[in-house]
Amino acid sequence: MKSHEHNVSGKSPAPGNAKKFAVWARKLWPLPILLLATLARVYGSTASAIWCDEGSSLLMSQYSPSLIWVHSAHDVHPPLYFLLLHAWIAAFGDSVFSVRFISVLTGVGTVALGMWLAYQIATRRAAVLAGVLLALLPIAVRYSQEARMYSLMGFFLLGATIALVYWVKNPERHRYLFVYVLLMAASFYTHYFTGLCVLSHWAYLLLVRGDKRRLITRPAWWVANSLIVLLYIPWIPSLIDLLQHLDQLKAGGDIGWILPVTLHSLPSTLWQYLALTDGLDLKWPVYFALPLALALLTGAVCRHDRSPHKLHTLMAIYTFLPLIVVFLVSWITPLLVERYLMFSALGLPIILAVAFDRMKRSFRYAAIATLVTFLAVELGGLSNYYQKDDDQFNTLVNFVNENYRANDRIIVSDLFWYFSYVYYNKTGSVPLLYTPPQANGASGRPGNYGFGTLVNNDADKIYFDSLENLPVGQTRVWLISNSEPPDDFSPIPENWHKVSTLKVGDTQVRLYSVRLPYNVKAN
Structure with a gap:
């Protein structure tokens, strides 16, 4: 006590x-x-x-x-x-x-x-x-x-x-x-x-x-x-x-x-x-x-x-x-x-x-x-x-997610951005990977080794070799690329009209509307 x-x-x-x-x-x-x-x-x-x-x-x-x-x-x-x-x-x-x-x-x-x-x-x-x-x-x-x-x-x-x-x-x-x-x-x-x-x-x-x-x-x-x-x-x-x-x-x-x-x-x-x-x-x-x-x-x-x-x-x-x-x-x-x-x-x-x-x-x-x-x-x-920058890559993808319309096409210029884009993508649309031919005429598609091993199985679904070959009836296209020159997608087809651009760090997304020929109707 x-x-x-x-x-x-x-x-x-x-x-x-x-x-x-x-x-x-x-x-x-x-x-x-x-x-x-x-x-x-x-x-x-x-x-x-x-x-x-x-x-x-x-x-x-x-x-x-x-x-x-x-x-x-x-x-x-x-x-x-x-x-x-x-x-x-x-x-x-x-x-x-x-x-x-x-x-x-x-x-x-x-x-x-x-x-x-x-x-x-x-x-x-x-x-x-x-x-x-x-x-x-x-x-x-x-x-x-x-x-x-x-x-x-x-x-x-x-x-x-x-x-x-x-x-x-x-x-x-x-x-x-x-x-x-x-x-x-x-x-x-x-x-x-x-x-x-x-x-x-x-x-x-x-x-x-x-x-x-x-x-x-x-x-x-x-x-x-x-x-x-x-x-x-x-x-x-x-x-x-x-x-x-x-x-x-x-x-x-x-x-x-x-x-x-x-x-x-x-x-x-x-x-x-x-x-x-x-x-x-x-x-x-x-x-x-x-x-x-x-x-x-x-x-x-x-x-x-x-x-x-x-x-x-x-x-x-x-x-x-x-x-x-x-x-x-x-x-x-x-x-x-x-x-x-x-x-x-x-x-x-x-x-x-x-x-x-x-x-x-x-x-x-x-x-x-x-x-x-x-x-x-x-x-x-x-x-x-x-001290991170508030503008991260997911901000760019969320911009697309929020403004996406059915039948829009999303094209990413490089595998460096592609994997991150796939993770944040909520549109239900499979992003395409831009794979134009190289200057010497060789294929620009990834090989079976390195990062290419992760996407080559879906080559028919995601590889996109030319902006001119956009399917007939496509009216809107999102392009994701580096924001610094040179432009990965140059030249842009003449019948594409830029609607908006968002730059986030060293990347950018551009929305284009595609003017269809007079004899073609959109789906």
């Missing part, structure tokens, strides 16, 4: 309660960070319209699982993400929020894995710092809000790296390699750049010795990698077939669109990771300060890595080796696209967290200042990313 009166009197709680709270806080510390990661990824996740690549994901996912396997074999990405999206849409629908939420979930899961990994290779404080930096990492947030496979790939590969860490610490426990095999195989079925993560893991094991011998020489490691290859065998014929049709992919624009690299490409990619900008508009001291700081912090982390398994060095290799390899290869064949390397960018906050944790012991204020600077860069990048 006295105890009760003591508490209600407003005095301090019993020491036992404070101790219980401390225990609770130590156990549940990841939850606020995961909440932050969730908010960062859910906020604004529906603000931008579905774009071409997302539209292709959604169109692919409409097929049955067996046909997804067939069509993704002709696409530039393996089938696992599309199969998962197919099941997800069947369960939760195809709203913008729903189709992107699968990436939100894997993005938040990746933050959890990042904290887990940081805790395994460093301290609880490093894990907290890594969690916060990962939760706000702009490139991770960006691709956790897209109906594509990059967030899923990052989840698999960070998980596989954790399994590798556990095996390195306990090489006799093969169950960790079993988990590693499953996650790596799943990632290979998600994106071909998984091979770069494999390269990083092998490079790390070449540097590390176990208790008696190099881990890379252990039979269990070779068996594990053989099992990954074995699990991937069903897809290898499809991969070989795709490689044999690279010319068709280039002709269709599915590959070959990546810009050549320059000396600025490497530091600019690091800016993309942390701020979603190439940084080229900054003063050169600021532009080079960030990559230089990253290099110095990473070098310090590796130099002072006193752990027997060199796990800090593992994270440095995981983060930077894929970027360096792709940068070097890109001088021959351009491949450097930041979203393809998003999985390796996830290692950057973990390296920074280890560096800040170590700096805090001897350089407390310098560590705090550096941490605040990097957080400011991330927050600045997120702030710019969240």
Whole structure:
């Protein structure tokens, strides 16, 4: 009774309660960070319209699982993400929020894995710092809000790296390699750049010795990698077939669109990771300060890595080796696209967290200042990313939906707009795809590889080669194209009269009325 009166009197709680709270806080510390990661990824996740690549994901996912396997074999990405999206849409629908939420979930899961990994290779404080930096990492947030496979790939590969860490610490426990095999195989079925993560893991094991011998020489490691290859065998014929049709992919624009690299490409990619900008508009001291700081912090982390398994060095290799390899290869064949390397960018906050944790012991204020600077860069990048233009592509399609009349024709100039248009189209009319002959007389229709695999089966229904061949009796036509010159539909037939135009960003829709010859009556 006295105890009760003591508490209600407003005095301090019993020491036992404070101790219980401390225990609770130590156990549940990841939850606020995961909440932050969730908010960062859910906020604004529906603000931008579905774009071409997302539209292709959604169109692919409409097929049955067996046909997804067939069509993704002709696409530039393996089938696992599309199969998962197919099941997800069947369960939760195809709203913008729903189709992107699968990436939100894997993005938040990746933050959890990042904290887990940081805790395994460093301290609880490093894990907290890594969690916060990962939760706000702009490139991770960006691709956790897209109906594509990059967030899923990052989840698999960070998980596989954790399994590798556990095996390195306990090489006799093969169950960790079993988990590693499953996650790596799943990632290979998600994106071909998984091979770069494999390269990083092998490079790390070449540097590390176990208790008696190099881990890379252990039979269990070779068996594990053989099992990954074995699990991937069903897809290898499809991969070989795709490689044999690279010319068709280039002709269709599915590959070959990546810009050549320059000396600025490497530091600019690091800016993309942390701020979603190439940084080229900054003063050169600021532009080079960030990559230089990253290099110095990473070098310090590796130099002072006193752990027997060199796990800090593992994270440095995981983060930077894929970027360096792709940068070097890109001088021959351009491949450097930041979203393809998003999985390796996830290692950057973990390296920074280890560096800040170590700096805090001897350089407390310098560590705090550096941490605040990097957080400011991330927050600045997120702030710019969240500022979406109100005029999105769906505004254009909704304009057509609202003003469409029965028997109108809708013609889209390019596959880049076509997939997005199909997603938002509510008219009940199948949009046509404009496929005029090329200047050399060759067909302008897509091939069977790349995006073309998604529409070629309906070629007779959707391909439209000439504006002059509009069916007799057609009185109104909607043209959707790029708003910048040259005009994709030029020349417009003389008997077409423009009724209205709506420009949204870099696209436009034009409505034309078609004057019929005097001897022809409209239906």
